[in-house]
Amino acid sequence: MIRIEVDGTPLEVAEGSNLLATCLAAGIYIPNLCYMAESPEPFAGCRLCFVEIQGQPAPVTACTVAVTDGMVVHTATAPVRRLQQSAFRLLVSAHQITADCPAHKRCALQQVARHLQMGLKPKPLERVPRELEIDTSPPCFDLHPARCVLCGKCLRACQERNGSSLLTFARRGIQTVISAQGLSADGQEFTCEGCLACAAVCPVSAITPKADSGHCAGEGQGHADPQAAGS
Numbered sequence: 001m002i003r004i005e006v007d008g009t010p011l012e013v014a015e016g017s018n019l020l021a022t023c024l025a026a027g028i029y030i031p032n033l034c035y036m037a038e039s040p041e042p043f044a045g046c047r048l049c050f051v052e053i054q055g056q057p058a059p060v061t062a063c064t065v066a067v068t069d070g071m072v073v074h075t076a077t078a079p080v081r082r083l084q085q086s087a088f089r090l091l092v093s094a095h096q097i098t099a100d101c102p103a104h105k106r107c108a109l110q111q112v113a114r115h116l117q118m119g120l121k122p123k124p125l126e127r128v129p130r131e132l133e134i135d136t137s138p139p140c141f142d143l144h145p146a147r148c149v150l151c152g153k154c155l156r157a158c159q160e161r162n163g164s165s166l167l168t169f170a171r172r173g174i175q176t177v178i179s180a181q182g183l184s185a186d187g188q189e190f191t192c193e194g195c196l197a198c199a200a201v202c203p204v205s206a207i208t209p210k211a212d213s214g215h216c217a218g219e220g221q222g223h224a225d226p227q228a229a230g231s
């Protein structure tokens with residue numbers, strides 16, 4: 001075991017542990033949307049989990065750091081907050097909020113907004129207009145690309161569960177969307193077996209099990225966000 005300090009709190013942890021996971025387990029919340037403890041490589045796509053580590057010239061993403069003995073970490077400095085707020089603004093600029101969202105009031109995005117003391121609705125000039133249809137073609141779930149924050153968790157969950165991801169990102173830049181179209185792009189049949197691992201990890205209910213998905217072997221009968229503990 002080694003000792004580190006986070007916001008003045010001494011912690012005893014296993015050497016090499018992931019810094020973000022360590023803080024969350026200790027009840028120290030750091031905003032995060034894309035971290036998955038079970039993933040071998042961090043995706044580091046949401047850019048929300050910035051922290052300052054004493055001795056390092058600039059803030060770093062906590063999900064990509066392994067703890068070392070004597071590490072001193074600050075999670076709420078002004079530079080950290082500026083980076084987190086910029087990342088959050090970008091995320092909500094393209095995220096559609098609807099009253100019927102099943103993640104309403106328990107969504108990971110709302111938790112981040114509360115922590116950063118920011119609103120969920122972008123200013124009119126910051127809004128990226130995207131008219132995105134709900135895709136009801138998958139047999140066991142519906143895709144709501146307008147809700148998606150592109151965290152990549154569903155792709156990695158599917159990859160880990162099934163050997164390759166049946167979901168994909170389509171288009172580029174600010175028009176990037178989560179898509180099930182890749183499933184049949186090469187003319188093959190849709191091979192989703194309905195494990196619903198994707199729906200289980202989605203932090204914003206952008207993947208919802210079909211109401212009649214009883215025939216699917218699913219584990220994702222609703223929103224779950226195991227990485228959001230400690231707020």
Ligand code: SF4
Binds near residue numbers: 152202
């Ligand atoms: S559908 Fe959900 S889990 Fe997949 S990338 Fe979008 S927000 Fe992340």
Ligand code: FES
Binds near residue numbers: 033035043045049
């Ligand atoms: S970049 Fe670290 S949790 Fe997303």
